[in-house]
Amino acid sequence: MTFADLGLSDELLSAVTAAGYTEPTPIQASAIPSVLMMRDLIGIAQTGTGKTAAFVLPMIDVLAHGRSRARMPRSLILEPTRELAAQVAENFEKYGKNHKLSVALLIGGVQMGDQVKALEKGVDVLIATPGRLMDLFGRGKILLTGCNLLVIDEADRMLDMGFIPDIEEICTKLPAQRQTLLFSATMPPPIKKLADRFLSNPKTIEVSRPASTNLSITQWLVPTSGQKKRATLERLLRAEDVTTAIIFSNRKTTVRELNKSLQRDGFRSGEIHGDMEQPQRLAELDRFKSGEINILVASDVAARGLDIKGVSHVFNYDAPWHPDDYVHRIGRTGRGGATGVAFTLMTPDDAENIENIEKLTGTRIPRWEGGAEAEVEAAPAPASAEPREKAPRKGRGKRRDETPAPVASEDAPAAPRRERRPEQAERPARAERAPVPAPSSSFRSDGPDEGWNGPIPDFLSYKLGA
């Protein structure tokens, strides 16, 4: 199966080829033909399955003919977060480079002026978060009567965020004769109801849930206590070959405090969470992508969809409340065939959340405590295993890991540690890192995805005033 078999135009195929993709993911293979046939669609899939390209590619061809009129967008894509909306816009830029489609991004946190101007020129693809869309609609800047293609992305997350009433209202503004695509990782009753009400005779596609986690990500649970959490984290950061890391926390306040304390201790870190102004959020992401900082402390605003190349480590400073979020968070590493390591700190408070994560993924995450040495004894490395390459370490201000970590004391708690003996550097990676059991599904993270690898595209920087 190739993209050429799916009925896409030659111009589009050449853009897909230029992006380096040849083989569609399962959801792309089943969704693209039916979107091209203008059918309604329910796609049960999460990010990382190639879901975005599954609707972006056929939409480009469907919209290739016809002209947009002022204030009357021809299609609408609803996204739960601003960052995801921006990434979808970037996908249109990438795959639509051989087409003359006008794309507009309507998100909050930035001035409306440019967005209104874009609307008045006429747009083919409108990508929006619900709040700003409703706002501009209320001001009479948008007419949705010409919008006969609607995509509701990440519907279950929209539900979590209380957007469903907004979505319903938006749906009633669109023409009844239209094509609607709904994507959701799960189908809780309110989403099912939404689909029954606003989709007609939809084709349902379900790709195996990526509740299983990517094979190339090595996972560890690190038992610690609330008081020792920060010291444990810093010790891991120093002991590991961290090139770039994202550290997730459940609370915005923790994100701020943790970042401050890391900076104080000499780490090149930054932060991202929903209390920051949008330009700051984007600027911080840019600093992370450019390597100016190599550690990003983040709330779950960054858990889903963000695709940053070369993230070597994910740390869960807190175990996420929602087990699904665990899969999303650690999915920020190990992308595009690279290997990654995910550490989750575990205090007694986190135990219940971790139990749910293990239930969801169907695997027991190995405990890091003393585990590394024991694993090697128990399971010698396969002869074919490649020696562990030391990742190039970017300067981090201070390097304090040359000396062995101190043994537990009052202020240097008994965090799990791994002594860096010379021979350990030669040890094969696979034995050192207990492999995670094989996923129970065909989840894959290659193929066209929600990629946002490059710098912030110009058109976004412009619109976002960054």
Added chain:
DNA sequence: AAAAAAT
């Protein structure tokens, strides 16, 4: 219980 999203 938390974060996100219009301000």
